[in-house]
Amino acid sequence: xxxxxxxxxxxxxxxxxxxxxxxxxxxxxxxxxxxxxxxxxxxxxxxxxxxxxxxxxxxxxxxxxxxxxxxxxxxxxxxxxxxxxxxxxxxxxxxxxxxxxxxxxxxxxxxxxxxxxxxxxxxxxxxxxxxxxxxxxxxxxxxxxxxxxxxxxxxxxxxxxxxxxxxxxxxxxxxxxxxxxxxxxxxxxxxxxxxxxxxxxxxxxxxxxxxxxxxxxxxxxxxxxxxxxxxxxxxxxxxxxxxxxxxxxxxxxxxxxxxxxxxxxxxxxxxxxxxxxxxxxxxxxxxxxxxxxxxxxxxxxxxxxxxxxxxxxxxxxxxxxxxxxxxxxxxxxxxxxxxxxxxxxxxxxxxxxxxxxxxxxxxxxxxxxxxxxxxxxxxxxxxxxxxxxxxxxxxxxxxxxxxxxxxxxxxxxxxxxxxxxxxxxxxxxx
Amino acid sequence: xxxxxxxxxxxxxxxxxxxxxxxxxxxxxxxxxxxxxxxxxxxxxxxxxxxxxxxxxxxxxxxxxxxxxxxxxxxxxxxxxxxxxxxxxxxxxxxxxxxxxxxxxxxxxxxxxxxxxxxxxxxxxxxxxxxxxxxxxxxxxxxxxxxxxxxxxxxxxxxxxxxxxxxxxxxxxxxxxxxxxxxxxxxxxxxxxxxxxxxxxxxxxxxxxxxxxxxxxxxxxxxxxxxxxxxxxxxxxxxxxxxxxxxxxxxxxxxxxxxxxxxxxxxxxxxxxxxxxxxxxxxxxxxxxxxxxxxxxxxxxxxxxxxxxxxxxxxxxxxxxxxxxxxxxxxxxxxxxxxxxxxxxxxxxxxxxxxxxxxxxxxxxxxxxxxxxxxxxxxxxxxxxxxxxxxxxxxxxxxxxxxxxxxxxxxxxxxxxxxxxxxxxxxxxx
Numbered sequence: 054x055x056x057x058x059x060x061x062x063x064x065x066x067x068x069x070x071x072x073x074x075x076x077x078x079x080x081x082x083x084x085x086x087x088x089x090x091x092x093x094x095x096x097x098x099x100x101x102x103x104x105x106x107x108x109x110x111x112x113x114x115x116x117x118x119x120x121x122x123x124x125x126x127x128x129x130x131x132x133x134x135x136x137x138x139x140x141x142x143x144x145x146x147x148x149x150x151x152x153x154x155x156x157x158x159x160x161x162x163x164x165x166x167x168x169x170x171x172x173x174x175x176x177x178x179x180x181x182x183x184x185x186x187x188x189x190x191x192x193x194x195x196x197x198x199x200x201x202x203x204x205x206x207x208x209x210x211x212x213x214x215x216x217x218x219x220x221x222x223x224x225x226x227x228x229x230x231x232x233x234x235x236x237x238x239x240x241x242x243x244x245x246x247x248x249x250x251x252x253x254x255x256x257x258x259x260x261x262x263x264x265x266x267x268x269x270x271x272x273x274x275x276x277x278x279x280x281x282x283x284x285x286x287x288x289x290x291x292x293x294x295x296x297x298x299x300x301x302x303x304x305x306x307x308x309x310x311x312x313x314x315x316x317x318x319x320x321x322x323x324x325x326x327x328x329x330x331x332x333x334x335x336x337x338x339x340x341x342x343x344x345x346x347x348x349x350x351x352x353x354x355x356x357x358x359x360x361x362x363x364x365x366x367x368x369x370x371x372x373x374x375x376x377x378x379x380x381x382x383x384x385x386x387x388x389x390x391x392x393x394x395x396x397x398x399x400x401x402x403x404x405x406x407x408x409x410x411x412x413x414x415x416x417x418x419x420x421x422x423x424x425x426x427x428x429x430x431x432x433x434x435x436x437x438x439x440x441x442x443x444x445x446x447x448x449x450x451x452x453x454x455x456x457x458x459x460x461x462x463x464x465x466x467x468x469x470x471x472x473x474x475x476x477x478x479x480x481x482x483x
Numbered sequence: 484x485x486x487x488x489x490x491x492x493x494x495x496x497x498x499x500x501x502x503x504x505x506x507x508x509x510x511x512x513x514x515x516x517x518x519x520x521x522x523x524x525x526x527x528x529x530x531x532x533x534x535x536x537x538x539x540x541x542x543x544x545x546x547x548x549x550x551x552x553x554x555x556x557x558x559x560x561x562x563x564x565x566x567x568x569x570x571x572x573x574x575x576x577x578x579x580x581x582x583x584x585x586x587x588x589x590x591x592x593x594x595x596x597x598x599x600x601x602x603x604x605x606x607x608x609x610x611x612x613x614x615x616x617x618x619x620x621x622x623x624x625x626x627x628x629x630x631x632x633x634x635x636x637x638x639x640x641x642x643x644x645x646x647x648x649x650x651x652x653x654x655x656x657x658x659x660x661x662x663x664x665x666x667x668x669x670x671x672x673x674x675x676x677x678x679x680x681x682x683x684x685x686x687x688x689x690x691x692x693x694x695x696x697x698x699x700x701x702x703x704x705x706x707x708x709x710x711x712x713x714x715x716x717x718x719x720x721x722x723x724x725x726x727x728x729x730x731x732x733x734x735x736x737x738x739x740x741x742x743x744x745x746x747x748x749x750x751x752x753x754x755x756x757x758x759x760x761x762x763x764x765x766x767x768x769x770x771x772x773x774x775x776x777x778x779x780x781x782x783x784x785x786x787x788x789x790x791x792x793x794x795x796x797x798x799x800x801x802x803x804x805x806x807x808x809x810x811x812x813x814x815x816x817x818x819x820x821x822x823x824x825x826x827x828x829x830x831x832x833x834x835x836x837x838x839x840x841x842x843x844x845x846x847x848x849x850x851x852x853x854x855x856x857x858x859x860x861x862x863x864x865x866x867x868x869x870x871x872x873x874x875x876x877x878x879x880x881x882x883x884x885x886x887x888x889x890x891x892x893x894x895x896x897x898x899x900x901x902x903x904x905x906x907x908x909x910x911x912x913x
Binding site: 084364368 | 503507511514515517518614620621622625626629630631632633634635700760763775776777778779780781782783784785786789791792794795796797798799800801802803806807810811812813815818820821
């Protein structure tokens with residue numbers, strides 16, 4: 054069974070993930086060969102600067118000329134773990150043009166240019182695999198794309214960013230504010246010096262776009278994903294959540310509409326009941342909940358980032374792509390045949406928890422309730438708390454569209470008796 | 484892209500799972516065709532008696548002659564959801580001989596004859612897929628076999644039987660005894676009239692054999708799996724577990740030894756800490772925890788049985804097998820190259836919780852402690868409770884081999900001061 058000519062792998066990028074990929078390819082060479090049916094050989098490692106990459110690798114393999122490496126013509130698989138849009142995008146398309154298949158961990162690029170990259174792969178009859186782009190080591194792309202290929206996915210609800218889950222978990226367990234929890238995350242290496250991509254939800258939005266595309270067999274672009282960060286979540290929000298038997302998580306939510314003709318994708322902080330499996334996802338872990346017609350509710354849990362976990366996902370793809378090459382086949386490509394409408398955030402229907410600062414006088418509740426009623430937003434519960442002439446009103450609604458809720462809030466802000474809207478938080482997972 | 488000649492599917496068995504497979508093949512025909520790249524057509528449904536199967540299916544498709552159906556020669560994929568060893572085994576090998584690939588949900592058969600069936604599939608260049616055989620809709624075979632193909636799995640720890648989890652969860656939450664909880668499970672349809680296969684761990688043992696084989700790339704036969712049922716778990720055991728901050732689950736545990744050269748597989752009730760993700764798996768749900776070198780800890784959770792969830796897994800495999808046929812390739816076959824030693828239960832190392840009924844007089848603890856020491860089993864904690872001249876002694880050990888523990892218990896039984904060994908339970912997941 055075993056072929057002796059090795060499959061040649063070009064590794065683009067040799068940082069935290071790339072160096073782990075290179076290390077495991079060496080230490081697990083025999084296992085990889087047995088599982089693929091042929092040996093795999095690291096044919097080159099492209100880096101920006103050669104200094105550090107030479108440490109663990111054969112110096113003769115290390116190059117700063119990534120383009121020349123992917124153009125060599127004898128490369129079977131290009132593993133792209135550079136990240137970012139360019140030069141990764143050009144290198145991947147060049148790889149296809151020169152006969153290689155590609156394994157990528159690049160969520161930003163896949164979310165932005167997935168359709169074009171899939172088209173390039175298909176045009177050249179090559180594979181494009183990217184399990185590592187979403188939720189690190191957690192098998193998610195393959196289960197959605199293959200295990201559930203005979204089912205109809207209605208909802209994907211996930212914690213797909215470890216940094217923000219670490220911060221929110223810390224706020225939940227210690228009562229700390231956002232800044233304090235962020236500082237701890239930074240000190241421990243869970244947050245980058247510039248945490249914008251994580252805390253503003255850009256990273257999660259890229260993953261939501263990828264997941265929605267695969268789950269619904271429909272192209273979902275990054276611009277289609279509604280995005281709200283978690284920098285404004287306060288310790289008071291966590292106290293409110295606790296009163297409701299909830300906690301707060303930054304969620305990526307991809308949903309099919311009830312009539313099945315449209316989908317939505319969004320990222321924002323939300324309250325979820327403590328009884329929901331996602332509520333107990335601690336620290337920097339990720340977890341994704343999938344709901345489908347036949348399978349029901351599934352959950353996938355694990356480390357969402359880190360060199361080794363991401364390398365595990367990359368190598369799983371590498372084995373699959375190598376096996377495909379040996380058998381002359383390709384794996385499932387982009388599946389966008391369903392071509393459903395991607396609806397805007399206004400169409401999203403969910404429940405809301407709204408905190409209002411109001412004047413502490415008779416008739417305020419009636420006024421507020423009237424505004425909700427006028428916008429067709431039905432109230433589930435109201436709680437009033439008065440102190441020193443000021444009062445707060447906490448309203449939890451039944452399910453309503455985001456558009457109706459926005460209209461309600463706008464009208465509430467115009468009421469003389471409403472001093473301010475302290476917070477608006479969606480309630481999910483019920 | 485779309486081929487017009489349909490792929491022909493023969494369905495063997497039309498019970499709870501089979502009828503769902505047939506239903507979804509009809510209602511989701513367009514989606515399946517788009518995902519496969521060709522339409523799939525139900526070419527025949529083999530049943531034992533034609534009466535009921537005719538209800539949902541075209542009567543012309545229904546036959547009681549399964550052998551003739553798989554021998555037709557124009558069948559692309561045989562879906563076997565009959566269960567049991569025969570006639571399923573002969574029908575599957577006949578299918579390979581007549582050019583079909585096979586999707587099966589048959590855990591008993593795969594656990595017993597997996598190697599022979601894989602060999603038959605390979606000899607004929609056909610696929611044998613069986614995601615539905617373990618943990619219903621939960622993607623598990625594919626993640627272990629493909630997503631983690633570049634990683635080294637060290638441990639699989641799972642709740643793979645919904646009936647027993649329902650019973651144990653009921654005992655935990657209500658304080659009920661085994662029989663009372665079983666009666667409720669039977670009344671609600673979670674347990675069969677004869678619950679032996681579930682409560683004695685036979686079902687879980689078959690799944691453990693399959694999981695261990697895939698996780699460790701080594702043949703693990705059903706006989707290699709140590710099996711202990713959960714019929715002797717008592718309400719008192721749950722009280723003891725609670726005192727330790729634990730609950731009790733029937734676990735399937737597949738482990739690689741520390742030196743990497745051998746593996747073990749076993750099924751038995753065990754205490755696990757409430758903080759372990761498996762502790763919160765409720766009702767008839769299944770969940771499997773996987774630990775690997777690079778990915779770290781992953782968990783897969785979902786409905787482990789039922790017509791629709793199992794059908795979801797079957798159809799995911801059907802799509803994959805059909806795609807493979809169209810591209811002239813086959814998916815990953817059996818991977819048993821590692822050929823590790825499968826060690827007996829005596830070699831398993833874990834912790835133990837032992838309840839002894841002892842005479843309430845001085846020196847008993849010293850006697851008991853001496854027996855543990857003589858057998859090299861180190862004690863972590865001891866708790867003594869005296870009442871009316873009788874006393875109970877609860878010993879929790881450090882990690883020790885099953886052989887050492889068995890020797891200890893045998894010696895304890897011979898002590899005059901030990902009236903009886905009330906329970907021995909392993910402690911896992913720490």
